Amino acid sequence: MKSMSRMTGALVAAALLSGLFAVSGCSSTKAAYAAADTLEERAYVATEHYASVVKQAADLKQKGILTGSALARVQEIELTARPLVLKLEPLVKSFKAAQTAETEVALQSALDDVVLVIADLVRAVKAIGGET
Amino acid sequence: MNPVLIALLALRSAALAATLAGQASTGNALYALADLVESGRATDAHLAEVAEKLKSRELTDADWDDVRARIEADAARLHDG
DSSP: HHHHHHHHHHHHHHHHHHHHHHHOOOOOHHHHHOOOOOHHHHHHHHHHHHHHHHHHHHHHHTTSSHHHHHHHHHHHHHHHHHHHHHHHHHHHHHHHHOHHHHHHHHHHHHHHHHHHHHHHHHHHHHHHHHHH | OOOOOOOOOOHHHHHHHHHHHTOOOHHHHHHHHHHHHHHHHHHHHHHHHHHHHHSSOOHHHHHHHHHHHHHHHHHHHHHHH
């Protein structure tokens, strides 16, 4: 019985470590940003990245894994982030139509803000791993 | 074998072992972590598809409409009581 309990404990520890490393994996995310050659494409990748993380959070909430204060934190970040993310498409259209330095700067600046809020959201979702 | 798949297998095996050993809360926590890893894998897989899309063709208005609709739908699921 003691050896069974020790074995279970060792298995649990190994699984936790490998799980935590796996949660931080993001090779395809980096590949998607690397594949974006233009400002429009970078804005699109950021929007898709945001969409993926929101879907991930919604799925985890539906499974009962994202709950309580962690859920509240993710919801709070999402409410702030969504208008910034949805602003990218109209800024892309303005830039493509006008092709001016002003519209390019506006789009780049908005994209910089979006990347920061995506990072906040990803951190908040990954923090669930520490609470389980 | 993909290291993420190995991690998932390890997590679910450990969860089952813990549950069978009468450690239900540990088992539940490990199942939850496995679900978290799996959802991260799904996110990564989707962005791999986005990378392929960018390499193969130009973006269209339909691409933007589609991602906007998905954000709205999943945000609603996230916030709904």
